[in-house]
Amino acid sequence: MSGHPESPEGGAGAAPAEGSAGAAADGARSLEGGARPPVVAFRKVAKTYGVGRPNAFTAIKDVTFVVEDLPGKGEFVCILGPSGCGKSTILRLIAGLAPQHPATEGEVLVQGRPVSGPGADRGMVFQDYTSFDHRTVLDNVTFGLECLGMGRRDRDALGREWIRRVGLDVGSDQDKYPHELSGGMRQRVAIARTLILRPKIILMDEPFGALDPHTRMNMQDLLVTLWRDVEATVFFVTHSIEEAVFLGDRVYVLSNSPGTILRELEVEPPDRPSKQMQRESRFQETVYTIRDLISELEENRRAE
Numbered sequence: 189m190s191g192h193p194e195s196p197e198g199g200a201g202a203a204p205a206e207g208s209a210g211a212a213a214d215g216a217r218s219l220e221g222g223a224r225p226p227v228v229a230f231r232k233v234a235k236t237y238g239v240g241r242p243n244a245f246t247a248i249k250d251v252t253f254v255v256e257d258l259p260g261k262g263e264f265v266c267i268l269g270p271s272g273c274g275k276s277t278i279l280r281l282i283a284g285l286a287p288q289h290p291a292t293e294g295e296v297l298v299q300g301r302p303v304s305g306p307g308a309d310r311g312m313v314f315q316d317y318t319s320f321d322h323r324t325v326l327d328n329v330t331f332g333l334e335c336l337g338m339g340r341r342d343r344d345a346l347g348r349e350w351i352r353r354v355g356l357d358v359g360s361d362q363d364k365y366p367h368e369l370s371g372g373m374r375q376r377v378a379i380a381r382t383l384i385l386r387p388k389i390i391l392m393d394e395p396f397g398a399l400d401p402h403t404r405m406n407m408q409d410l411l412v413t414l415w416r417d418v419e420a421t422v423f424f425v426t427h428s429i430e431e432a433v434f435l436g437d438r439v440y441v442l443s444n445s446p447g448t449i450l451r452e453l454e455v456e457p458p459d460r461p462s463k464q465m466q467r468e469s470r471f472q473e474t475v476y477t478i479r480d481l482i483s484e485l486e487e488n489r490r491a492e
């Protein structure tokens with residue numbers, strides 16, 4: 189269900205913003221009123237696949253949350269839950285990608301406006317390696333800029349800057365094709381290709397799920413560094429408690445399907461390297477607390 193290389197990423201990352209003028213006007217109105225609309229808000233959102241068919245399946249229900257627009261700082265929000273609980277469904281509803289979008293019930297708002305489809309304000313990174321096989325690293329990284337009509341010189345210069353920023357080597361890597369890269373390197377390309385477009389909201393669907401533990405920690409550290417720079421709000425989906433506790437400012441704990449938010453937790457920000465932080469006893473304690481909490485919440489829910 190994650191990205192087909194030919195469409196959704198281009199859609200979520202590179203397409204011109206839909207209704208962006210309207211969004212700007214709306215933003216201005218609410219600024220006059222003093223408050224900025226939340227970056228993302230879900231109001232009693234449910235998604236049923238195959239409505240009206242015998243195999244109709246409700247993946248998420250009654251999902252409600254608000255992520256405020258903090259001036260000069262985007263939050264890092266982790267969505268944590270077991271496989272199949274609806275994490276990707278939530279993320280793709282924010283992205284405006286079918287068939288998750290539109291929701292069956294409730295409202296999905298981005299910057300105060302109902303999501304009507306993909307837009308340049310939201311960029312997505314998938315778990316699967318979704319680079320274009322027939323494009324080089326540089327041409328993958330600059331794909332979105334090309335779609336926006338930026339000339340080759342400018343986009344290549346910016347592309348090389350981003351290749352460096354994600355820790356790849358311009359000289360040896362820019363002309364490689366995806367099949368010549370390791371999994372970690374491919375995800376660096378995917379991150380560069382998304383962040384180069386400066387989305388206000390970055391949606392990441394288990395992007396490090398297929399990486400070995402060592403590479404995964406390096407990628408977590410890289411992501412934190414980049415996130416601080418770009419000041420975007422990140423929604424990061426994972427089923428790893430450790431990953432959520434390390435990366436998140438805030439963690440939404442989801443139940444088994446149909447997924448709903450069982451608990452919202454604030455955790456320590458990732459202000460030290462992943463390897464170091466994950467060794468600390470305080471970190472381990474938070475992980476155990478969440479593990480116990482999940483078991484407890486699940487038991488209560490079953491008993492209902």
Ligand SMILES: Nc1ncnc2c1ncn2[C@@H]1O[C@H](COP(=O)(O)OP(=O)(O)O)[C@@H](O)[C@H]1O
Binds near residue numbers: 237238272277278287
């Ligand atoms: N397009 C679809 N049609 C039918 N069922 C789907 C579709 N997409 C997801 N589902 C089902 O909805 C549930 C939640 O899926 P998903 O959001 O992908 O979960 P997660 O990302 O947490 O693993 C799963 O049981 C999955 O099989």
Ligand SMILES: [Mg+2]
Binds near residue numbers: 275276277
């Ligand atoms: Mg998923």
